[in-house]
Amino acid sequence: MIKKFILILLFIFNINLLLADDISIWKKSTLNEILERGELRVGLEPGYMPFEMKDKRGRIIGYDVDMAKAIAKAMDVKLKIIPTAxxxxxxGLLTNKFDIIIAGMTITQQRNLKINFSDxxxxxxxxxxxxxxxKDEIRTAKNLDNEKYTITAKLGQTGEIVARKFFKSAKINTFDTEAEAVAEVLNGKAAAFVNDQPYNAMFMDAKGKDKLIHLDKSLTYEPLAFAVRKGDPDFLNWLNNFLRQIKNDKVINLHEKLYKKWFIETDWLKKVQ
Incomplete structure (x- = not known):
C-alpha cells in the first residue's frame, strides 16, 4: 500500500515537472515575447520583386509584406519591418534583431542547420x-554550361547556389542585388541571369520585353517558408496553423487573394516603375 502511494506521488511529481517545463518553454517563446511587446518584428530585404520592394514613395510593399501584415493582424499586434541585407x-535573426524572416527564403538543408522553417x-x-x-545557340539551360558564357546571380541567394551547381564550366558573377545582376544581361555583359521564377516573370513583363528570353522551365524545386530561431515549438505551431487557415478557409481566401494580387495581376508595377 505504501509502495503504491509512493508511486502515485512520483507520478504526480513528474507531471508537475512536465507542466513546469511547458510553462518555461512558453515564457521563453518568441510568440510570447511578441504578444507582451505588442509588436511583430520582421526581417526582409526590399528589392526582390514581387516579394518585397520599395515603391516610388519609398514604402516597402510586396507579397511578403502583405503576409507579414496578415500575421500581425492575426496576433493583434503592430508590425515593424526591419530592412536587412x-x-x-x-x-540578424540569430542575434534577435527581429522575430522572424519573411523574405522569400528557400528551405535548404544548410540553412536548416542554423534555423527552423515553417511549412x-x-x-x-x-x-x-x-x-x-x-536565342539561336542557347535553347535550353544545358547549352549555357560553357566557358564562353557568363552567368549572373545575386550573392547568397539560391540562384547563386543553383548556378554554381548546374554550370560548372561557365563563369559565375555575383552581385549584391538582383537589379545589378540582371542589368549585366540587359547591358550585354553577361549571357544569362539565374533567379526565382516569380521575379524573372515579373522582370520580363516590366523591363525584359524585346531584350530577354525567359527560359521558364524550372531547374529546381524550392519551397519558400518563414524562418525562426531554433527551440521555439510554440511559435512554429502558431505559424503552421496560420498557414493552414489561410490556405483552406474559403471564406477568408487570403492565400489565393495575395497570390492573385502579386503574381497574376500587374497593377502594382505602376507603383515601382
Whole structure:
C-alpha cells in the first residue's frame, strides 16, 4: 500500500515537472515575447520583386509584406519591418534583431542547420533570363554550361547556389542585388541571369520585353517558408496553423487573394516603375 502511494506521488511529481517545463518553454517563446511587446518584428530585404520592394514613395510593399501584415493582424499586434541585407539576414535573426524572416527564403538543408522553417507558403523554382542575342545557340539551360558564357546571380541567394551547381564550366558573377545582376544581361555583359521564377516573370513583363528570353522551365524545386530561431515549438505551431487557415478557409481566401494580387495581376508595377 505504501509502495503504491509512493508511486502515485512520483507520478504526480513528474507531471508537475512536465507542466513546469511547458510553462518555461512558453515564457521563453518568441510568440510570447511578441504578444507582451505588442509588436511583430520582421526581417526582409526590399528589392526582390514581387516579394518585397520599395515603391516610388519609398514604402516597402510586396507579397511578403502583405503576409507579414496578415500575421500581425492575426496576433493583434503592430508590425515593424526591419530592412536587412539578405546575406546577413540569418545572423540578424540569430542575434534577435527581429522575430522572424519573411523574405522569400528557400528551405535548404544548410540553412536548416542554423534555423527552423515553417511549412512552405509558396513553392517556386530557379529559371533563367537570357540575352536575346543568344536565342539561336542557347535553347535550353544545358547549352549555357560553357566557358564562353557568363552567368549572373545575386550573392547568397539560391540562384547563386543553383548556378554554381548546374554550370560548372561557365563563369559565375555575383552581385549584391538582383537589379545589378540582371542589368549585366540587359547591358550585354553577361549571357544569362539565374533567379526565382516569380521575379524573372515579373522582370520580363516590366523591363525584359524585346531584350530577354525567359527560359521558364524550372531547374529546381524550392519551397519558400518563414524562418525562426531554433527551440521555439510554440511559435512554429502558431505559424503552421496560420498557414493552414489561410490556405483552406474559403471564406477568408487570403492565400489565393495575395497570390492573385502579386503574381497574376500587374497593377502594382505602376507603383515601382
Amino acid at each position: 539578405f546575406d546577413g539576414i540569418i545572423a 512552405p507558403y509558396l513553392v517556386v523554382g530557379q529559371t533563367i533570363l537570357l540575352d536575346k542575342k543568344f
